[in-house]
Amino acid sequence: MAYAQPVEIIIAQTGRKIKQPTGLFINNEFVPSVDSTDVIECINPATEEVICSVAAGSEKDIDRAVAAARTAFKTTWGKNVTGIERSRLINKLADLIERDAQELGELEALNNGKPVKIARDFDIGDSVSCLRYYAGWADKIAGQSLEVDNKTKIAFTRHDPIGVCGQIIPWNYPINMWSWKVAPALAVGCTVVMKPSEITPLTALKLSELVAEAGFPPGVVNTVPSLGSVGGSALASHKDVDKVAFTGSTVTGRRVMEAAAKSNLKKASVSLELGGKSPHIIFESADLDQAANWACLGILYNTGQDCTAGSRLFVQESIYDKFMSILVAKAQELVVGDGFDEKSGGGPVVSKIQYDKIFRYIGYGKEDGAKLALGGEKRPSKGYFVDPTIFTDVKPGMRIFEDEIFGPVLAVTKFKTEEEAVQLANDTTYGLGAGLHSNDANQCMRVSNELEAGTVWVNQYNLLYNNVPFGGKKQSGIGRELGSYALEEYTSVKAVHWNFGEKLGWPL
Numbered sequence: 484m485a486y487a488q489p490v491e492i493i494i495a496q497t498g499r500k501i502k503q504p505t506g507l508f509i510n511n512e513f514v515p516s517v518d519s520t521d522v523i524e525c526i527n528p529a530t531e532e533v534i535c536s537v538a539a540g541s542e543k544d545i546d547r548a549v550a551a552a553r554t555a556f557k558t559t560w561g562k563n564v565t566g567i568e569r570s571r572l573i574n575k576l577a578d579l580i581e582r583d584a585q586e587l588g589e590l591e592a593l594n595n596g597k598p599v600k601i602a603r604d605f606d607i608g609d610s611v612s613c614l615r616y617y618a619g620w621a622d623k624i625a626g627q628s629l630e631v632d633n634k635t636k637i638a639f640t641r642h643d644p645i646g647v648c649g650q651i652i653p654w655n656y657p658i659n660m661w662s663w664k665v666a667p668a669l670a671v672g673c674t675v676v677m678k679p680s681e682i683t684p685l686t687a688l689k690l691s692e693l694v695a696e697a698g699f700p701p702g703v704v705n706t707v708p709s710l711g712s713v714g715g716s717a718l719a720s721h722k723d724v725d726k727v728a729f730t731g732s733t734v735t736g737r738r739v740m741e742a743a744a745k746s747n748l749k750k751a752s753v754s755l756e757l758g759g760k761s762p763h764i765i766f767e768s769a770d771l772d773q774a775a776n777w778a779c780l781g782i783l784y785n786t787g788q789d790c791t792a793g794s795r796l797f798v799q800e801s802i803y804d805k806f807m808s809i810l811v812a813k814a815q816e817l818v819v820g821d822g823f824d825e826k827s828g829g830g831p832v833v834s835k836i837q838y839d840k841i842f843r844y845i846g847y848g849k850e851d852g853a854k855l856a857l858g859g860e861k862r863p864s865k866g867y868f869v870d871p872t873i874f875t876d877v878k879p880g881m882r883i884f885e886d887e888i889f890g891p892v893l894a895v896t897k898f899k900t901e902e903e904a905v906q907l908a909n910d911t912t913y914g915l916g917a918g919l920h921s922n923d924a925n926q927c928m929r930v931s932n933e934l935e936a937g938t939v940w941v942n943q944y945n946l947l948y949n950n951v952p953f954g955g956k957k958q959s960g961i962g963r964e965l966g967s968y969a970l971e972e973y974t975s976v977k978a979v980h981w982n983f984g985e986k987l988g989w990p991l
């Protein structure tokens with residue numbers, strides 16, 4: 484089988500039939516690999532069964548996709564198309580995704596495990612808004628006019644599209660991460676070679692179909708499902724890729740940066756959005772019931788497979804017992820089950836690898852002396868389900884305090900003073916998110932100022948908006964996504980110096 488033809492996926496729970504592309508999307512067509520018969524098996528994490536297989540792109544396929552993106556950049560996209568037209572097409576794509584939200588939501592639930600309603604209403608809803616937000620920017624990309632000598636010279640800047648962008652995305656938010664990367668790139672006039680995670684490639688291929696339907700010229704967006712060590716690595720080290728954007732683990736992010744530096748020095752245009760071990764602090768003046776809701780959302784949303792998961796919870800001694808009994812009761816209320824069950828607030832984790840990693844860390848928590856307050860047991864049934872798990876008495880140095888687990892496993896630590904809470908919170912190599920709950924406004928201001936993170940939530944957690952920048956400090960990343968800040972990642976500033984009067988005498 485050439486793996487360019489679509490297959491039919493029938494979703495048992497809803498009866499929906501999905502025509503699923505299985506090829507590589509290059510120049511607006513689904514094509515087989517040029518030189519490989521390798522395939523990627525897509526697994527349903529709720530049942531552990533194979534959904535279907537898609538073509539696994541090779542290095543040569545990446546070359547072909549980059550060439551298509553380069554040609555489009557030089558001819559039909561880039562500086563050859565107005566911002567108004569880019570905006571129109573991005574809005575059209577957003578409309579098509581909105582039209583297909585239920586189908587995409589079901590496909591995401593099948594491949595990733597998350598509940599259909601969450602995929603549809605949050606992941607896809609936010610992605611549609613993200614595309615519309617950047618469609619709004621497309622005709623507002625502007626440089627500056629700079630006075631250098633009023634009588635004879637002027638300088639101005641142009642914010643040019645940086646060129647061909649390699650985009651490497653993970654499996655935790657396959658549609659969101661796709662739109663966070665594709666939308667700003669297209670808005671400024673870049674072209675894209677997208678490498679979705681090999682664990683969740685199905686919705687990226689379905690979105691590619693919509694790219695063609697929206698009317699984007701061939702080669703503007705190309706999608707190559709591939710293993711990270713093959714396609715991801717090839718993109719990061721490609722000499723004709725001008726920028727690489729990556730979301731995933733810090734270990735892989737480091738490799739991407741090394742490859743970028745060693746190839747064509749795409750350093751200035753590498754943006755990385757990496758992992759976290761985000762602190763979430765509950766001070767004694769907080770509304771405890773609300774704080775417990777946000778703490779649950781912080782660690783249990785997306786089954787904890789979230790780069791900003793509030794995985795280290797710090798609770799002030801004076802309210803510790805009361806708060807913990809509220810928190811444990813609330814965490815128990817979350818229904819973890821099949822993503823197609825309307826009652827499910829959380830699905831299985833994405834893969835066997837992730838499931839095994841989470842239970843390895845639960846084992847480390849027990850070995851290192853933390854106390855299990857909730858969960859921590861495997862279910863006897865099939866599927867990669869992990870119930871909400873809470874460890875208390877967690878101390879710095881324990882592996883569940885230090886490492887990103889990427890699962891619904893909360894590490895709780897008691898503190899006495901504000902200074903101690905800040906010191907514990909910042910005791911990490913990461914710096915992505917942080918949260919605090921307090922009714923003391925001065926404390927909120929002081930602590931949010933002290934926390935070393937790219938995003939700090941006060942009296943809430945994990946909410947993001949398309950117009951607000953997102954990214955990390957320390958080893959959680961470089962660059963910013965979302966907001967006007969993301970546009971800078973995809974543009975290259977050119978300074979033009981114009982002489983309209985000065986005569987140069989020679990020799991000097």
Ligand SMILES: NC(=O)C1=CN([C@@H]2O[C@H](COP(=O)(O)OP(=O)(O)OC[C@H]3O[C@@H](n4cnc5c(N)ncnc54)[C@H](O)[C@@H]3O)[C@@H](O)[C@H]2O)C=CC1
Nearest residue numbers: 652653679680711712715716731732735757758790887889
């Ligand atoms: N910050 C975040 O949003 C994410 C963090 N993670 C963390 O990473 C851990 C491991 O998950 P993985 O799926 O293995 O993450 P990963 O960082 O290896 O994968 C993310 C993406 O990078 C690609 N990739 C892998 N190796 C590459 C290479 N050498 N060059 C270029 N691209 C490459 C993958 O194919 C995927 O598309 C998770 O347990 C979690 O802790 C994982 C996914 C997302």
Ligand code: BAL
Nearest residue numbers: 655730788789790791
């Ligand atoms: N929650 C923001 C995106 C991420 O987890 O990768």
